[in-house]
Amino acid sequence: MPFDEVPQPQGAGPFPTSGLPDWGGARAILLVDLDAFFASVEQLDHPGWRGKPVIVGGSPTRRGVVSTASYEARAFGVHSAMPSSTAAALCPHAIWTEGRFARYRAVSRQVMDVLLDESPFMRQVSIDEAFLDVTPGRARGDHPVLVAARIQRRVAELGVTCSIGVATTRSVAKIASDRDKPRGLTVVYPGQERGFLQRLSLRELSGIGEAAERKLNGMGIRTLGDLMDASDERVLRALGKQGATMLARVRGTEDDAVRPEREVKSVSSETSFAVDASTVEEVRAALFAMAAKVGWRLRRAGLEASTVTVKVRYADRTAHTAQQRLSAATNSDFALREVALELLPKVWAPGMRLRLVGIAASGFGAHEAFQPSLFDDGQDAAAPAKGHRRPRNADALLSAADAVRERFGEKAVQFGHERRTQQNTTGSSSKNPADYLD
Known part of the structure; x- marks a missing residue:
């Protein structure tokens, strides 16, 4: 069945187990991404800021940069890493705060505790993102989509929300988590990876930036489907060692083990x-x-x-x-x-x-x-x-x-x-x- 025809969960459940396609014996990876995290915590702690544009970042008059913008501010075109002066021009009535990072870390730890309660195979990749291996039978026997829906409900009880991608690899789960925000839940079932990826732009894949995209475009490779089908020799010639990594990610052959800890360098x-x-x-x-x-x-x-x-x-x-x-x-x-x-x-x-x-x-x-x-x-x-x-x-x-x-x-x-x-x-x-x- 093509990916576009696979029923997607609506909201955060509940979902009847009988209505979900079988996951089979494939690995199941979640990418949990907290929605506009810093701004969401500020709106949680300041009820009067809810529903209003909130920007967390440096001062517009002091070379500041936007760390996070609430979805109300994003509607004006504000986004992370934007110069604060530009954000202030786009959204002059925004509520500004430089942030309270001890508070953000505290909420992040609460969220990570929820994930660890669902599976010990968790790897936090930033203060607001983590991968979780929920392969049926490895931690619990629950269907991966049910686990994802339960996580969304439990995180919402903390006062913030998250979007989750569910897939058989980390790279596909990451792309899926960005498809339907905020509080989205996008599932790519085993065997549906090509249908999901093939029409997406190259920049959707983690690791492909502007320079790599330009080189691949020059070879006629414009979508992730094109990249899947390209010869290894052509991609390696264009991107060097990075090309092997990109091919492994788009073809689902990368090492996708979610290791509980990472070495601090x-x-x-x-x-x-x-x-x-x-x-x-x-x-x-x-x-x-x-x-x-x-x-x-x-x-x-x-x-x-x-x-x-x-x-x-x-x-x-x-x-x-x-x-x-x-x-x-x-x-x-x-x-x-x-x-x-x-x-x-x-x-x-x-x-x-x-x-x-x-x-x-x-x-x-x-x-x-x-x-x-x-x-x-x-x-x-x-x-x-x-x-x-x-x-x-x-x-x-x-x-x-x-x-x-x-x-x-x-x-x-x-x-x-x-x-x-x-x-x-x-x-x-x-x-x-x-x-x-x-």
Whole structure:
């Protein structure tokens, strides 16, 4: 039966089991995508904002970017990643908020708990998206569509909504989740993948951007159906190694195991300046603020890093990084900022205008193979920059600050350099997994 003729669920159920086509022995993957998540949480917490255009993002007057827009704001053409100034012009009566990310994480954890209750085979890919393996007989025996409908009802009870794609692969489930928003439920039954994908544009497939689309179009490949039927040689010639990945995704031959945990490769934080920074005081304060964020997040995740990277973006939008490997791992704010100060002269000099500065910590576990210094004087391997030694009570200070942050949120305790940096940031934020883990 062609995909267009397969009955689709309407709303969030309930559905009689007898009315659903048999799933058979195929794998069943859900992609659960929270609808306009940040804005939905704001409307949940502010009843007076419900039904009105709400934009979460940086200030329109400070180079801000839209993080999320409610569906009422989207009706005016506002969308994520749009410059805030453009969004303000399109929707001048919108309600603006820079966001409360501790609150968003708390609601996200509630949603993920619902998913884990349905199946242990869950992988969160961002603060508002997760894959879930609900193959009949693997976790429960319920039909995948019934599981999806139950998740939608349970998430709605939390005060937010979600759209779900149900399919035999992650890539198809992801595309399906975007077909009918908000609170959509789109099902691609086993054997219906080609009918669902064949007329869709190339950009619907995760991993195909503007450049890849242009190359494929030049070869006469314009739809996902065309891509399925294209010869491997032609696609690999156009896209290189990426072509093999795209072919596997569109043909359903990719490795689709939903692994409960993913390896954390780095913990990072960066901030964009509303007005270009050019003085030692401004840049150092920003580095210290980023070190504080990364240090707390490392400790919260139970990680220690052996590599520190400093990133800067200049006024002309070019970016540079400098990196240092340590002989002893750390998760201390003070150690991170000392290394950052040592790295800074490699990428910046006073007077150079910066749009962005950031710190990344990586190399978890790798420190065990490093050789200690022959001249170790008892200090951390990342020797403090001259004149910037850490306080004697550093560990106790960080432990106390962590305890307050864990209870009241990341911004509950801030040092002076963090407060100063906040005054010259765009206020924008991203929706990376867990907000900081890569």
